[in-house]
Amino acid sequence: MKIILFFCDKIYNKHDMKSKEYLLTVFYALLVLTFWSVPVSAKPIQVLLLSGANNHDWRSTTPCLERLCEHYPDIRVTVTNCPDTLNTEMLKGKDVIVSNWNTFSENTFMWSKESWQALEQFVRNGGGFVTVHAGSCSNYDWDFFLQLTGGRWGKDTHHGAIEDFEVKVAKEHPITKGITSFQFRDELWESVEWSKGVEVLCTARASSGVDEPVAVAKQMDRGRSFFLVLGHDAEIMQQPMFEKLLIRGIRWTAGKKIK
Template structure:
């Protein structure tokens, strides 16, 4: 009997210790790729890249195109939600409310490329992503991406060939711009000398990060783009205090 009591006591003492030990990679993100308008052929490559970068960052990534995942109990599993080339109206009013509450509870959002071509009738989302898509030049364009810090160019500009969005507004002043593109190097830009292409900010209790790059599948192999996405994942997941 005494041995039984000792064994039982030991097992009880070990229970709270087990509860405190979080399993490796317990942090999760949800990659959401539902499209109601244009469907990008690069989505599978985007998902595979985001999965790989998430693993490198110590995150587990789930992929979904099911809007029913946007409910409080499901979203509570995640630190961040990534809208990767979503388009059109992808969530109903109840699902939108769940997403808003997720951010207000401290969750993170990361938007890739056509995330800005999504949910035009949801004003809160427009503020979350920072700026909605307006139009883009035909085809892929060659230009330079200029990293930026504290409102000034920082580091060496790097080349990119991708579909380059013009936005309905310049988000500068409402967000922290982290990169711009040089319109003087291609035709069809409408935003002038200041054309933000990636930005971030704290938003409504949570975090928001966006890049306009990611139309063409080939860009996901670019080490500069991958570094940018890695940075976004870390910030959206709350692993980096600044974006």
């Protein structure tokens, strides 16, 4: 801008009135172009984090998830400890819901029909839904919830002790782009109850020899969902690849470009 002003001043003082008017027009045009070329900060992704109950230690994992998201200026998190009161008003202005909440195995605190309708409408209209570990283990009497999360702990699901295993990328996808196989320490869920239509993004080989999905994605009308099965506790969540997959999952379900 200083360079533009310098040259305009030099040229302006050497020309007649008509030429000066022309130069002023050029100057203002350049000024407008310069203004519009300044990058405008994108609107942050507004995340509603469901918490307040879980058969895992949500009192440590929820703050951990918040901290991971706070590393990124394009993500803003609001936490609710009463997701069973979810309604249309709570979802206004939100882009993505992240579930770290369940009522397993009692399946108490049932959601009302109003909450069901609000969530389904949110997703079908373009909202994102991200499930972390056991965050899908609720609403067992609501078929849409299983379709949304993509999977949950079923009657045959089980896991062994926390151990090291290799995670392999099963499919090229915006969430996994550029990621190669990596080592991870966690419990590995086996025989998960999956819904139809999920895209398996990452797998890990179980002791049975079966490649078990540990990250899946799904398109839901105009909305998107991502289920990250990894993440048993806060210590496990602090592994770099958990953070990368989580943040990419949030961005993808929000319809944003993966950085």
